Amino acid sequence: MGDPVALISQWLNSLLMGWGLSAGWVVVIKSIIGVVVLCTVVLILDIFLVWVERKVVARFQDRLGPNRLGPFGIIQPIADVIKLLIKEDIRPHGADKFVYNLPPIIALATVLALWAVVPLASTIVGSELDVGVLYVVAIGGIGTLGIIMAGWASNNKYALLGAFRTVALIVSYEVPLIITLLVPVILARSMGLSTIAEKQDPVWYVVIAPLAALIMFISAQAELGRAPFDLSEAESEIVAGFHIEYTGMKFGLFYAGELLHALTLSGIISVLFFGGWRGPGAEAYPLLGVIYFFIKAFIIYWAIMWLKYSLPRIRIDHMLDFNWKFLTPLALVLVMVVALLDKLMVGFPYWQYVAIMLTANIVLVLLTLNILRSRAKGEIKRVGEPRPVATPPPPSSISSTSP
Amino acid sequence: MTPAQIIFLITAIVTLGSALMVVTTRNMVHAALWLILSLLGVSVTFVLLEAGFLAVVQVVIYIGAIAILMIFAIMLTRGISEKEGPQINRNWPWALLISLAIFAGLAWMLSSWSGLSTQIIPLDSRVDTISQLGQALVSPNHYLIPFEVASVMLLAALIGAVIIAWDGK
Amino acid sequence: MIPLSWYLIFAAALFAIGIFGVLARKNAIAILMGIELMLNSVNINLVAFWRYITPERITGQVFAIMVFAVAAAEVAVGLALIISIYRRRKTIVAEDIDMLKF
Numbered sequence: 295m296g297d298p299v300a301l302i303s304q305w306l307n308s309l310l311m312g313w314g315l316s317a318g319w320v321v322v323i324k325s326i327i328g329v330v331v332l333c334t335v336v337l338i339l340d341i342f343l344v345w346v347e348r349k350v351v352a353r354f355q356d357r358l359g360p361n362r363l364g365p366f367g368i369i370q371p372i373a374d375v376i377k378l379l380i381k382e383d384i385r386p387h388g389a390d391k392f393v394y395n396l397p398p399i400i401a402l403a404t405v406l407a408l409w410a411v412v413p414l415a416s417t418i419v420g421s422e423l424d425v426g427v428l429y430v431v432a433i434g435g436i437g438t439l440g441i442i443m444a445g446w447a448s449n450n451k452y453a454l455l456g457a458f459r460t461v462a463l464i465v466s467y468e469v470p471l472i473i474t475l476l477v478p479v480i481l482a483r484s485m486g487l488s489t490i491a492e493k494q495d496p497v498w499y500v501v502i503a504p505l506a507a508l509i510m511f512i513s514a515q516a517e518l519g520r521a522p523f524d525l526s527e528a529e530s531e532i533v534a535g536f537h538i539e540y541t542g543m544k545f546g547l548f549y550a551g552e553l554l555h556a557l558t559l560s561g562i563i564s565v566l567f568f569g570g571w572r573g574p575g576a577e578a579y580p581l582l583g584v585i586y587f588f589i590k591a592f593i594i595y596w597a598i599m600w601l602k603y604s605l606p607r608i609r610i611d612h613m614l615d616f617n618w619k620f621l622t623p624l625a626l627v628l629v630m631v632v633a634l635l636d637k638l639m640v641g642f643p644y645w646q647y648v649a650i651m652l653t654a655n656i657v658l659v660l661l662t663l664n665i666l667r668s669r670a671k672g673e674i675k676r677v678g679e680p681r682p683v684a685t686p687p688p689p690s691s692i693s694s695t696s697p
Numbered sequence: 698m699t700p701a702q703i704i705f706l707i708t709a710i711v712t713l714g715s716a717l718m719v720v721t722t723r724n725m726v727h728a729a730l731w732l733i734l735s736l737l738g739v740s741v742t743f744v745l746l747e748a749g750f751l752a753v754v755q756v757v758i759y760i761g762a763i764a765i766l767m768i769f770a771i772m773l774t775r776g777i778s779e780k781e782g783p784q785i786n787r788n789w790p791w792a793l794l795i796s797l798a799i800f801a802g803l804a805w806m807l808s809s810w811s812g813l814s815t816q817i818i819p820l821d822s823r824v825d826t827i828s829q830l831g832q833a834l835v836s837p838n839h840y841l842i843p844f845e846v847a848s849v850m851l852l853a854a855l856i857g858a859v860i861i862a863w864d865g866k
Numbered sequence: 867m868i869p870l871s872w873y874l875i876f877a878a879a880l881f882a883i884g885i886f887g888v889l890a891r892k893n894a895i896a897i898l899m900g901i902e903l904m905l906n907s908v909n910i911n912l913v914a915f916w917r918y919i920t921p922e923r924i925t926g927q928v929f930a931i932m933v934f935a936v937a938a939a940e941v942a943v944g945l946a947l948i949i950s951i952y953r954r955r956k957t958i959v960a961e962d963i964d965m966l967k968f
Contacts, residue, residue: 318700393726424827428753435761439733442768446726454772461765485827699867709876716880716903720887725895732899735880739906746873746917751930755909758934763902763941770945771895774952785890786961792889800882807874815870815918829924830931840928847935854939858946864953 297580299418329410332420336409340554344371347553350596354603374546381542386449389539393447398540398547400440404433405555412561413488415571415583426487427475430562431468434517437555438464441536444548448539456535459610460519466617467516467523470509473625477506477632478566487562491570500567502648503632505655507567509625511594514559515601516617518552522605523613560594561587568594624662631658705745712738721785725771733764747820750827873914880907894948894958898941905937 303324310320345360345368352359360367385394410420411429423429438461445457479485481502482493490499500507516523537548564570568590571583608616631654639647715734722728736759743752820826833839880903887900909930916926952958 316699322700390724390726393730423749424825425750425753428750428757432753432756432761435757435765439760439765439768442765443730446768446772701867705868705872709872713876713879713883716883716887719899719903720883720891720896725893728896728899732902735903736906739880739910742873742876742910743913745868746913748913748917748927748930751909751913751927754931754934758938759902759906763938766941766945767895767899770948773949774895774958786892789890792886795889796882796886799885800878803878803881804875807871807878817867817918818921820917820921824922826924826927830927833924833928834931840925843928843932847932851935851939854942858942861943862946862949 297415297417299580328420332409333406336406336554337550339557340550341371341375343553343557344374344550346592346595347599350599351603354600378543378546383544384539384541386539388449390447390449393443394539395544397440397444397447398544398551400436400443401551402547402554404437404440405551405558407433408558408562411487412558412565413491413570414587415580416492416577417580418584419488422486422488424484424486424489427479427485427490430487431472431475434464434468434471444540445536448536450539453536453538456538460536463519463523463610463613464517466614467513467621470617470621470625471513471517473622473629474506474510474513475566476629477503480629480633480636487565487570491565491572494569494572496644497648498567498569498572502651503567503628503655504652505624505628505659506632507563509621509628510563510566511597513621514563515598516613518556518559518598520556520598521602522608524602524607556598557591557595560598561591563594564590624658628655628658701745705742708738708741708745711735712742725775726768729764729768729771732767733760736760736764748826750830870914870918873910873918877907877910877914880904880910892959892961894951894960894963895945897960898944898948902937902941905933909933 306324306327307320310323311317315323348370349359349367360370363369363373385391408430411423411426413419441457441460441464445454445460448454478490478499481499482490484490484493537545540548564587570590571580571587573582573586576583576586632651635651635654639650642650712735715731715738718731719728719735722731736755740752740755740760743749743755834844835841884900884903884907887903888897889900891897891900912926912930912933916924916930920926948958951963955963957963
């Protein structure tokens, strides 16, 4: 039972060595095979996600969703793919050909590249980088590049405006995301995602630092461009944002990349805060670890969809205010408190450590809510003050002047 | 030819090729994209040199920030009726001569250095480079003061850039 | 396997291309791109020397990080200057910005 990946790896090793290749070449060939397998699995999951998304949105809106093609409509995504493939491939007049065709590829490729560092089990990981967290940040930066290229290459003012707004949103919300990414790094003493998943041994980090998980969840929702932060797809405002001029499979790649990005960020949040592949019996049977990981990732993905389909859109200046005036200072204070407490509690037993960190988080939340409440009261008082308004003369004077 | 050598040769050819395209292409946005490709090539070189942290920081800072800033600046400073004329100025023969002379001079100087064919020693696997780097940057015995000075410089650059580009209206 | 000389020649070639970019291009932003290429070649040099000559001391990587910080600051201020010049002179061709007035 155990570890299928290790078994296959050993078998490939003996096979390739038997053919007379040197050790370096064996490593290269095994890496290439691993990349192909991982990408195939993730892309098949992506197609499945289209079905999940449509069924879940249907249930939230009290209807059934696709149920004609196949049992429970499970063949619907394949019909979608075929529809996108047979659409006409238009290129707008004046669009730079190379720069126009590149962004859909970049959008999907950067999301696939993120799966390289996510630990699917205790021994199944694409590449054991010890700077995995920073790698996640770097790939996010390349993603914004794709959006700018898409907006500029479409030769369309609205696409460019939409691209600028989307990039402003993504770059702004990257700041609290990166700052709260530091919290599991401090707690686990390492930037590698596999090490962070390993260190969540008795308790998950969501118990030690729930505020960090919450801030990361909100920032991830904004990063993905999903409601309530979906200014880039605001159909009533800016048509479709930066991918107006993309049709057919190019649009399909953008769409698939967006869905897969949601699942990938859910997977990363589950590794950072919810223990990733941890669960009863996951160390002995890595396949069980993979199952636990995907269960947790899908639960967080469901929470992201829940948020998306229940809330209306926020105005862009409110969005940016929320980020720069609330989330970023809160995230900075949280990181400082966690770092300080971590250094002060160097020799403490683990349960005390967990309890004190949890209390600090709750105190921070209560403090923030109190500050917000007092500012809201001040705001209400200011808005509700009586203002000079024209009033009719009182009825008594009219009756006194009547003849 | 070991795989590492082949990967290095491919990376070097891609990086140098895209650097050549950066300095010769007429379209500025294409030049920015070729620059991004050569910066990625440099990042891969860092990975080959086993400086993984620097490779990722290169992607974050250069590609994620500097290249995007350059693309924004190019888009903001395009003339409305700009014909993309030749982007090479009159002095290009002299520039070519100078750059070839510098390359030849560097190559000649390096060839007369004995340490040139140093082979690689495997890194001590007990030492964690990242924590070593972290300690070096914040330890008073090592490089704390340059680190603080660099942060003050970044703050000055931030304030300066905002003030210089301030519209005033 | 890969001798140090390969990395140093690679960095020297990148530096030479960067110098050509700085000296021979009209657009001010293209000149900045040449400067970025030169700074990257310096970084490759530093890290190669760290790896081959003194892998036990982390100084090479610290120096490379300082170069990153300086490059980022310089690009920010340089682009701010270019945008400001564009607002006044409506051109960023380096040859045309040769008078302090007019």
